Amino acid sequence: xxxxxxxxxxxxxxxxxxxxxxxxxxxxxxxxxxxxxxxxxxxxxxxxxxxxxxxxxxxxxxxxxxxxxxxxxxxxxxxxxxxxxxxxxxxxxxxxxxxxxxxxxxxxxxxxxxxxxxxxxxxxxxxxxxxxxxxxxxxxxxxx
Numbered sequence: 001x002x003x004x005x006x007x008x009x010x011x012x013x014x015x016x017x018x019x020x021x022x023x024x025x026x027x028x029x030x031x032x033x034x035x036x037x038x039x040x041x042x043x044x045x046x047x048x049x050x051x052x053x054x055x056x057x058x059x060x061x062x063x064x065x066x067x068x069x070x071x072x073x074x075x076x077x078x079x080x081x082x083x084x085x086x087x088x089x090x091x092x093x094x095x096x097x098x099x100x101x102x103x104x105x106x107x108x109x110x111x112x113x114x115x116x117x118x119x120x121x122x123x124x125x126x127x128x129x130x131x132x133x134x135x136x137x138x139x140x141x142x143x144x
Contacts, residue, residue: 073140081138082118085110099130100137106130107141
């Protein structure tokens with residue numbers, strides 16, 4: 001709101017015209033109301049249809065089967081980590097990982113896995129084949 005005060009300094013200022021906004025004071029509506037008459041309801045003849053009882057068990061997707069939250073990668077067991085990395089191979093960029101055995105640690109990307117072996121492409125460009133039983137831990141190292 002504007003306060004109605006005159007300026008404190010009088011340095012040849014032009015007269016200011018007070019601008020007032022025109023608010024809506026009145027409202028006019030139409031005097032005629034549209035008459036709403038209910039439409040006549042037509043009665044539809046229903047034909048009797050014989051229905052054979054077919055019992056089908058509905059396939060209900062529970063929220064657990066539809067969406068199951070993943071554990072953090074660090075908390076997964078070795079088989080869970082391998083299956084997670086296998087799923088990421090199809091259609092996505094592979095995750096750089098560190099594959100640790102008893103003696104050596106390989107840094108690279110999982111290429112494929114069989115029932116007993118893992119194929120890893122290292123950052124040096126070599127393809128290394130490891131047995132699953134020799135792998136002790138897998139860590140995602142990210143992009144550096």
